[in-house]
Amino acid sequence: MKKPVTKAAIAVAVLLVVLQFVPVDRSNPPVTAALTPGGEVEDVLRAACMDCHSNETVWPWYSRVAPVSIWVARHVEEGREHFNLSTYGAAEARRQDHMMEEVIEVLESGEMPLRSYTLGHPEARLTDVQRELLMEWARGERLRLQAEGAVGGD
Numbered sequence: 001m002k003k004p005v006t007k008a009a010i011a012v013a014v015l016l017v018v019l020q021f022v023p024v025d026r027s028n029p030p031v032t033a034a035l036t037p038g039g040e041v042e043d044v045l046r047a048a049c050m051d052c053h054s055n056e057t058v059w060p061w062y063s064r065v066a067p068v069s070i071w072v073a074r075h076v077e078e079g080r081e082h083f084n085l086s087t088y089g090a091a092e093a094r095r096q097d098h099m100m101e102e103v104i105e106v107l108e109s110g111e112m113p114l115r116s117y118t119l120g121h122p123e124a125r126l127t128d129v130q131r132e133l134l135m136e137w138a139r140g141e142r143l144r145l146q147a148e149g150a151v152g153g154d
């Protein structure tokens with residue numbers, strides 16, 4: 001008779017194989033109305049945010065292996081829902097303003113980039129200077145929207 005441990009190991013192995021067949025959406029939809037600040041701001045956004053907050057996701061090899069693939073795809077889907085740099089220009093001014101407000105908040109709190117992401121992407125770990133640069137940029141975007149009369153101030 002097989003030992004219970006062996007049985008459990010076989011069950012896990014079977015489950016892992018079956019999980020590989022769960023469909024995972026790793027598509028990159030078209031970039032339709034990208035926000036392209038250029039310069040260092042764009043470099044930092046690309047290194048630290050755009051894998052989850054744009055339609056230009058670079059899918060790493062481990063995003064092809066379940067169950068990690070399911071988890072990564074979920075992050076990208078949710079990230080794009082909240083703040084997508086590839087479609088930003090098509091959003092209403094109020095929504096853009098709100099997104100920038102959130103950007104400042106998540107940078108201030110250190111919530112973004114997600115820690116699970118910076119573990120595998122050391123280049124995404126923001127220095128204080130980079131964090132401040134992004135916050136300054138987001139504040140500038142909000143001021144620009146206000147100056148255009150698109151939104152009221154706080």
Ligand code: HEC
Nearest residue numbers: 048049052075078079082083099102103106112113114117
């Ligand atoms: C590994 C994927 C990932 C990376 C990298 C990442 N985010 Fe996010 N982000 C998410 C997910 C998932 C959410 C939605 C869930 C949540 O709020 O935690 C989110 C939410 C947000 C929100 C909306 C917050 C809210 O409360 O509505 C903003 C703004 C944001 N991220 C900005 C950034 C910025 C700026 C960077 C880079 C400095 C970044 N994110 C990097 C995955 C990511």
